[in-house]
Amino acid sequence: MAGIERPEAKDLISRAGAQLAGFKTVIDSESAEREAVRIKAQALFDDRLKTSLEAMEVEHLAKGKQGIRVALLRDKGYTNMWQVSKLTYSQICGIEGLGQQSATKILDITKQTVENTKENLRVRINPDYPTNADNELVKALYVMIKNQPLRNECGRIFNANQSEVNAEINALKKAKNGLSWLFASKSKKQLAESSANSLSERLKGEFGSTALIDAYKANCSADLALCFGDFTANSVAYYTALEQVGKSFGKDTKNDTGLSSELLAEIEAHSLNLEGLNATLRSYQTFGVKYIAHQKRVLLGDEMGLGKTMQAIAAMVALKNEGKHHFMVVCPASVLINWCREIKKFSDFEVTKVHGGDTDALLHWRENGGVAVTTYESISRFDLPEKFKFAMLVADEAHYVKNPEAKRTKALSSLLSKTEGVLFMSGTPLENRVEEMCFLVSLLNKEISAEIEKVKFISTAEQFRVELAPVYLRRTREDVLTELPELVEKEQWCEVNAAEQSAYRDAVMSENFMAMRQVSWNVSDMSCSTKAQRLLELCDKAKEEGRKVIVFSFFRETLRKAQVLLSDRCMEVITGEVSPQRRQEIVDEFGKAENGAVLISQVQAGGTGINIQCASVIIFCEPQIKPSIENQAIARAYRMGQVRDVLVYRLLSDETIDERMLEILREKQVAFDNFADKSVVGEEALEIEESAEAGETSWITQMVKAEKERIANNII
Numbered sequence: 001m002a003g004i005e006r007p008e009a010k011d012l013i014s015r016a017g018a019q020l021a022g023f024k025t026v027i028d029s030e031s032a033e034r035e036a037v038r039i040k041a042q043a044l045f046d047d048r049l050k051t052s053l054e055a056m057e058v059e060h061l062a063k064g065k066q067g068i069r070v071a072l073l074r075d076k077g078y079t080n081m082w083q084v085s086k087l088t089y090s091q092i093c094g095i096e097g098l099g100q101q102s103a104t105k106i107l108d109i110t111k112q113t114v115e116n117t118k119e120n121l122r123v124r125i126n127p128d129y130p131t132n133a134d135n136e137l138v139k140a141l142y143v144m145i146k147n148q149p150l151r152n153e154c155g156r157i158f159n160a161n162q163s164e165v166n167a168e169i170n171a172l173k174k175a176k177n178g179l180s181w182l183f184a185s186k187s188k189k190q191l192a193e194s195s196a197n198s199l200s201e202r203l204k205g206e207f208g209s210t211a212l213i214d215a216y217k218a219n220c221s222a223d224l225a226l227c228f229g230d231f232t233a234n235s236v237a238y239y240t241a242l243e244q245v246g247k248s249f250g251k252d253t254k255n256d257t258g259l260s261s262e263l264l265a266e267i268e269a270h271s272l273n274l275e276g277l278n279a280t281l282r283s284y285q286t287f288g289v290k291y292i293a294h295q296k297r298v299l300l301g302d303e304m305g306l307g308k309t310m311q312a313i314a315a316m317v318a319l320k321n322e323g324k325h326h327f328m329v330v331c332p333a334s335v336l337i338n339w340c341r342e343i344k345k346f347s348d349f350e351v352t353k354v355h356g357g358d359t360d361a362l363l364h365w366r367e368n369g370g371v372a373v374t375t376y377e378s379i380s381r382f383d384l385p386e387k388f389k390f391a392m393l394v395a396d397e398a399h400y401v402k403n404p405e406a407k408r409t410k411a412l413s414s415l416l417s418k419t420e421g422v423l424f425m426s427g428t429p430l431e432n433r434v435e436e437m438c439f440l441v442s443l444l445n446k447e448i449s450a451e452i453e454k455v456k457f458i459s460t461a462e463q464f465r466v467e468l469a470p471v472y473l474r475r476t477r478e479d480v481l482t483e484l485p486e487l488v489e490k491e492q493w494c495e496v497n498a499a500e501q502s503a504y505r506d507a508v509m510s511e512n513f514m515a516m517r518q519v520s521w522n523v524s525d526m527s528c529s530t531k532a533q534r535l536l537e538l539c540d541k542a543k544e545e546g547r548k549v550i551v552f553s554f555f556r557e558t559l560r561k562a563q564v565l566l567s568d569r570c571m572e573v574i575t576g577e578v579s580p581q582r583r584q585e586i587v588d589e590f591g592k593a594e595n596g597a598v599l600i601s602q603v604q605a606g607g608t609g610i611n612i613q614c615a616s617v618i619i620f621c622e623p624q625i626k627p628s629i630e631n632q633a634i635a636r637a638y639r640m641g642q643v644r645d646v647l648v649y650r651l652l653s654d655e656t657i658d659e660r661m662l663e664i665l666r667e668k669q670v671a672f673d674n675f676a677d678k679s680v681v682g683e684e685a686l687e688i689e690e691s692a693e694a695g696e697t698s699w700i701t702q703m704v705k706a707e708k709e710r711i712a713n714n715i716i
Contacts, residue, residue: 009172009192012199015208016165022213023158026151029216033144034245040137041247047133048123053082053114060113066105072097073106084110125238127228135224141238142227144245146219150212161207168195168202235486236282243283258469270294273321277314278346282307284480289314291473292423297444299398299424301474303545308425309339312394313346315423316371320349324391325369328419330412331396333375334534337493337654339396340373355495357381376400380411384418392421399426401443402436416443427541437468445471486645487634491662492538493652494530499523504656508711511704514555517622517661519653521558526565531651535619538649539566542617543596547647550612552603552633553621559600562621566598574601587612603633612636618648623661627668660703 058079062070076095078084084106092103125134171192202208231238259267270290274281281289285307292298292315302308316327327349329339336355343351350370354361356378365372366388374382393415395401401409416422422444442449451467496504496519503522507515515522520531527533535551542549551566553559559573571590574583583605590599591614599615603624615637624630637646652658 009196012196012203013169013172015203016169016199019203019207019210019213020158020162020165022210023154026147026154026213026216027158029147030144030151033140033147036140037137037144037242037245038247040133040140041242041245044125044131044133044137045121045123047131048121049114049118050082052117052121053085054080056081056113056117058084061106061109064109066109068102068105068109069097081110081113085114125231125235127232130228138227138231138238139222139224141241142222142230143219145237145241146222146230147216150216150219154212154216157206157212161202165199165202165207168199171195172199237280240280240282257473258465260469263470267291267294272314272318274314274317275321276348277317278348279310279314281310281314282480284475285311285314288473288475289318292421293318295470296420297422297471299426299440299444299472301426301472303427303474303476306475306480308427309342309396310346312396312423312425313343315421316349316392316394317347319391319421326365326390327371327392327394328390328415329371329373329394329396330376330379330415331373332400332537333377334494334530334537335396335492336373336375337495338491341491341493343371343373354378359383376408376412379415380407382411382415384415388418390419392423393419394423394425396425398424398440399436402439404439413443427545437472441468441471487648488645489648490650491652492534492649493654494520494534496520496653496656497528497530499525499528500530500653504653505711508657508704508707511708513700513704516657516704516707518555518558519622519656519658520651521553521555521561521621526561529561531621531653532561532565534651535562535621536565538617538619539569539596539598543569546595547617548590548593548595548615549598549617549619550615550633550637551598551600551619551621553600554603554624555622556602558621559602562600566600569596569598571597571599574599574605576602576605578605590614603629616646618646620648620650623650623652623658623665625661625664627665630665657703657707660707664699664703 058073058081059070060081061068061073061084072095073084078087087106087110089103089107092098092106093100098106125138127134127138130138172195257264267287267290270293272286272289272293274289288300288302288311292300292311300308300311302311312329319327329343331339333355336353340351340353343349350368352361352365352368352370352372354365354372354374358378362372362382362384366384395412401412403409424440424444438449438452441452448467448471452464500520500523504516504519507519507522520529523529539549551559551562553562556575559575563570563573571593572578572586574586578586586599590597590612599612603620618634618637620630620633624633634646634648650662652662
């Protein structure tokens with residue numbers, strides 16, 4: 001055997017076989033991992049059920065006043081309903097003083113109690129005080145989630161190489177047998193040598209790399225701290241994964257929509273092709289998208305933070321995959337940039353911003369398709385051909401068109417005739433604003449509007465809800481996110497206007513970093529501040545939903561302006577000059593204040609040392625220089641004792657230093673996440689953070705100079 005030695009052939013066979021087996025182990029692990037998650041999820045549910053029943057004293061049996069002698073059970077050591085639920089009929093009958101009739105009553109009441117407790121049990125993973133069941137489930141979820149992309153990649157490599165590798169291994173196995181090789185034909189020897197060469201080259205490439213297999217093993221043996229750290233940062237992915245394996249702890253709210261069983265079945269059966277959507281939907285969001293697609297003209301009234309925007313984008317993606325190509329989003333000017341960014345981030349749509357009288361942009365959209373994003377003020381200037389049709393119109397904050405006589409309402413109404421699909425969106429509760437609801441529904445469906453007009457004076461009646469169901473879908477966080485509390489972070493991008501551009505240009509050209517950071521807040525008239533106007537809108541929304549708000553800024557002048565803007569809904573502003581005792585007094589006053597109250601605080605002063613669980617909306621007026629500052633501020637409300645999910649909004653000005661600051665925050669957060677333990681690199685990162693606060697690091701100087709150069713070149 002001139003070209004290949006037997007030991008070499010044996011080594012190649014061993015290594016190639018090990019690679020195939022390793023890839024196959026990763027590929028085949030999915031079903032076992034999914035089953036492990038199902039088992040651990042059920043164990044967590046059972047653990048919480050046990051805890052709930054243990055907290056229920058045995059006296060619960062006497063609530064029905066059926067003459068059960070509860071004291072006899074307690075005397076035998078059965079003090080709670082969990083213990084009673086484990087008793088058999090014969091065991092109960094064996095307790096002196098309890099006969100067959102009492103045993104039957106006890107078993108019936110206990111069974112009903114257990115079923116009622118199961119039905120109303122709200123289960124979430126507790127990262128603060130985890131039980132063994134929490135630990136086991138988080139670990140199982142971590143393994144399944146982290147291994148899924150590895151499985152996909154291993155499957156690709158395995159499928160691309162398996163048949164050739166097996167053929168090459170078989171050819172080499174013959175080469176290992178010295179006697180058969182001695183009498184082998186020339187062609188067989190050539191095949192063995194070429195197989196050896198080919199296999200050797202494969203093992204030098206991606207097929208021979210053990211990185212994926214090593215990563216799989218590392219995931220399977222990950223410690224709990226790593227698993228819980230990832231869960232805390234990506235809890236939505238974990239609860240979504242639970243839903244995907246059929247073990248969601250969420251309440252199925254589809255039967256509470258008022259939809260008939262027939263229509264509900266039709267909506268559930270509606271197929272969706274979401275190829276091109278760069279996100280994974282929660283089950284309630286998937287149902288929302290199906291509802292939108294099936295019903296065609298609807299009002300989605302989900303509460304703040306449930307992802308109405310994501311459902312709208314997903315619905316457009318589904319229609320695009322059906323061959324549709326023109327879509328339009330109409331929204332308030334304050335969220336125009338936000339819509340453009342979200343669509344680009346979560347889909348591959350071409351986005352055309354049509355603002356004011358920009359006829360070129362409108363023409364571009366007509367000719368090229370995609371999503372036109374525009375404002376209620378702009379649509380009155382639209383001049384679309386009479387026969388022009390598009391696939392879907394999304395109207396965000398649809399209550400903007402509640403007045404039939406308003407110019408924007410009439411403009412929107414004319415657009416509705418050009419599209420089959422219409423999605424009105426509003427997180428503002430409309431059930432108790434019957435006239436507004438009736439008018440909005442009339443724009444969507446005249447027949448349903450006529451029916452609800454008949455019962456509008458009994459809007460709390462079941463009939464009203466049933467009549468609305470085919471056109472109105474509303475879910476609350478408590479309905480669909482039983483794993484609350486959850487942290488929902490949203491970027492609020494504001495388009496810079498002329499007044500803001502002028503003030504910002506002056507700050508940049510003077511290389512005043514602090515003034516640059518106050519973009520939008522450093523205009524003289526707050527009515528010209530897009531951030532101020534968005535702050536007002538968010539506070540108004542929070543009040544409508546019965547929430548309290550904390551507003552954070554580094555700058556005292558910004559806080560003063562925000563206080564004037566929000567007027568009598570504010571508490572006394574917390575700054576570094578306010579004593580710790582007075583700070584707590586302000587927080588206590590805030591806790592007693594009515595919903596809609598706003599606490600304004602300097603981010604360092606209010607970001608540490610005080611707990612403000614009564615607030616569930618946090619607004620940052622500008623990006624902070626360190627992620628730890630923001631994290632500490634968020635932790636004032638998002639902590640043990642918080643009963644509502646916390647919504648965090650960051651007010652950001654488009655095409656300003658805010659963009660770069662946000663990038664830096666993300667980079668630093670990743671660095672700290674990667675080096676959370678004490679280490680040389682971690683200590684270096686900490687030193688960078690501390691020096692950054694003092695404004696001494698070179699990246700600030702570099703950033704200011706880059707921004708100055710951009711402005712000087714008129715790129716704004």
